[in-house]
Amino acid sequence: MDLSFLNELNESQRSAVEYTEGASLVIAGAGSGKTRVLTYKIAYLLKNGMAPSSILALTFTNKAAREMKERIAAMVGEKTARYLWMGTFHSVFSRILRSEAERIGYSKNFTIYDSADSKSLVKTIVKELKLDDKVYKHGFVQSRISYAKNNLITPDAYLANADLIKADVTSRIPLMKDIYQIYCNRCKQADAMDFDDLLLQTNILFRNHPDTLQKYQQLFGYILVDEYQDTNFAQYLIVKKLAEQHEKICVVGDDAQSIYSFRGANIDNILKFKSSYKNARVFKLEQNYRSTQTIVNAANSLIDKNAQQIRKTVFSEKETGKPIKVLSVFTDFEEGFIVANNISDLRFSDKYHYQDIAILYRTNSQSRVMEEALRKQGIPYRIYGGLSFYQRKEIKDVIAYCRLVCNPNDEEALKRIINYPARGIGDTTVNKLIECSQLHAVSAWEVLSDMLKYNLPVNAGTANKLAQFRSMIDVFAEQITTQNAYDLANSVVKVSGVIADTYTDHSPESMSRQENVQELLKAIHEFCETKQANGEPTALLPDFLSEVSLLTDQDTDKETDKDKVTLMTVHAAKGLEFKAVFIVGMEEELFPSPFCTQSERELEEERRLFYVALTRAEELCYISYAKSRFKNGKTNFSNPSRFIKDIDEQYLDMPAEAKPKQARINDWDDDMETERNRFKSSFSKPIFKENSLPVSPKRMVKISNSAGDKVPTENGSIPTGAFVKHGIFGIGKVLETSIVNGNEKADIDFGEKGVKSLLLKFAKLEVLE
Ligand SMILES: Nc1ncnc2c1ncn2[C@@H]1O[C@H](COP(=O)(O)OP(=O)(O)OP(=O)(O)O)[C@@H](O)[C@H]1O
C-alpha cells in the first residue's frame, strides 16, 4: 500500500491522520492544516481498505466538499472517491431524509423551502392572524423559529418552555408560539421542509426510528467533520448519535474562528468534545502554512484580546512578509477607487493574478461601491452572496414551476406562479383558495382538485381558469419519472408561457431575463450529462431541485473564466485562502457591526470574525477605512474600527497622516473639524466624470494615501494627453503620470475598457503620434 502521501504532512498532522482507534479532536489555529488533515485522513482510511460509502465527511460548504473530493480522487482514484458521503450537513441529511421521508410523514419529493419561502410563509401567517407586522417583524419571527428548530425545540416543547414564553412576552410577541405551531403545520401540509427542518427532521427520524438510526450507524464506519466550532445543537446531536456505537469520529476546528452564533452555532460543542467522547484524543497543530509571519503574528496579537479562548501557539516559518497596509480614505467611493488601484498595481506587477485577490467586507451591501470601482477600472470580479443567480426573479419563477410539478402541495411555489404569466387568477382568488385550504386543513392543491367538495367561493369563470392551471401542472407531474430533468423543464418553460413572457421586448432587462432562463436550462442540461457520465440511470427533475435548493453562497459561481477578483463577506470566506486580501470598511458602526457591540460576548465574536478575515491572506493584507460613508440617503462620518488598534502596531503600515497619532486612533474627534473641511473642499470641484475616474492630478495625489511616495510628474516619459496603444486594452489617452515608489506610472483612459493605472516599466505601451 502506497502511503507516501503521508510525507506531505508534518509530524503532528501525521499523528492526527494515523490515529483511527477512537474519537479525536484536532484543535488548531487558522491555516495550520486542519482541513488538510481531514482530507489526508480520508485517503488514509481508504488506502487501509475502508469502503468509501462507509465514510461520512461533513463540510461547511459544498464547494469545500467538492475540493476535498477532488484532492482525494487524485490520491486514491476518482472511482473510489465518488462513493464517499461528503457534503454539507444540509445536503447529506436531505439525501438521507429523501430516502426515509415516508417514515416521518413526508413524500420523497418534499420541497426544500429557501429563506425567502420561509419569510413569505411567516408573512402570510402574521397577516392571517391580523398581527402588527411592525411588532411581529418577519425577519425576527423567522429567526425565533430558526433558533427553536436548531435547538430541537418543537412547537409542543416551545409551549412547555417557560423561558421562551416569557421572552416572547417581554419582546411583546406573545403569539410567537402560535405562529410557530401554524408555521410547522403549514410546512407539513405543503410537504415542505425549511433549511432548519433538514436537521430537526433528521433528529426526529433518528429518535423515533431506532432501526433507521441503527442502519446509518452501521453504514458510517467513520465520521469526519470540518469547522466543528460552528456546529449547532441539532448538528452536534446528529453526529453524536451516529458515532455513538463505535466513536470512530474525527472533528477539526478552531474556537477562535467560531463566527456563526447568530445562527445557533455553539462554541461549547468543541469545548466539551472531551466530555462527549470519553476516550477522545486531542491533537494540536501549531505551524501555519498559509501566511507570512507578519500576518500570523498580527492575527495572534488581535485574537489575544479575546478573554474567551483556548490559548494556542500559531507560528509561521514562511517569509516575514510585508506589514499589513492600512488605507485611510475620505469616502466609501474613494475606498473603492483606492482598492481597485491597488489591485491593478498588483496585477500589473505580474506577481498576482486577479484570482489570487479577494475583497472581504462585513455586510453584503458594501459590495456595490466596490463593484462599481472595479468595473470602472475594467477589473474582472465575481461576487458571492447578494443576489445570486438562483435568487433572480425569473429563475425563481421557473424553479417554482418545477417545484410545483414535483410536489403540487408546495404552497409557496403555487402562490408564486399561479398567476404568472398572468392568467386572470387575482390575489382575491388566491386568498380565498388559501383560506379554504386552511379551513379544511388540506393543501391548496387538494382544494383545486375538487373545488365543489371544498366549497371554494369563486365564480364559474374563475373556477375554469383554476381547473386549467391544475390540469397543466398535472400533465407535467405525470412525467416526472419518465422524462429527464432537462426535457421536462424545457416543456415547462414553454407550455407555461414563461419563455414567451420573457421575450416581450428587446430591452436590456428583458434580454437578460431570457439569457438567465437559458442559462438555467443549460445548468439542468449539464446536471443530466454529469449524472449520465457518472453512470447513474436517471437524472430527474426532483434530483436537480434538491441539488439547487442547497447551494450555498460559495457555490453559485457558474463562471468558466476563473481569473477574477473575489468579493464576499467575511462569513462566506471561512476556510478559504487568497494571496492578497483587502478587508474593507474597517470602521466603527460597520465592523464591529452596530448590532454586536452591546456585550463583550458579541464583541468577541466580531473580533473572531476579523481574525478569520486576516487569516485568509497568504502574502499581502490591506485594511481600509473611510472617514465618511453614504448610507440611507445621507453621508455619515465614521471612525476607524477599534479592532485596528488591537493589532500590534509593529505589523501595520499605517497611513502617513495617522502615524504620529497612532496611539489615539480612536480619538478622532479632535481632528474631525480639519478632516471635515478637507473632505468638504474635495467635493467643491467635480471629482467623478461620467464613466470615468477622478481626473484632477491634485486629487490623485491626495487619495493615494501615500503622499510621501507618490508625486505627479511634470515631465514623464509620456506626456499627459498623449494617445497610447496597449496590447490588451487598445488605444487610450494619458490622463496623468506620477512616480510611485520610484516607478513611473500613468493613468490612462481606455474608453469602454475603463481607466487603468499602469506601471510603465511593465506595461508595453506604444505612443501614437
Ligand atoms: N504540512 C504541510 N505542508 C505544506 N503545506 C501545508 C501543510 N499543511 C497545510 N498546508 C497548506 O496550508 C494551507 C492551509 O491549510 P488548511 O486550509 O488545511 O488549514 P486550516 O487549518 O483548515 O485553515 P482554516 O482554519 O482557515 O480552515 C493550505 O494551502 C494547505 O495546503
Ligand SMILES: [Mg+2]
Ligand atoms: Mg479549514
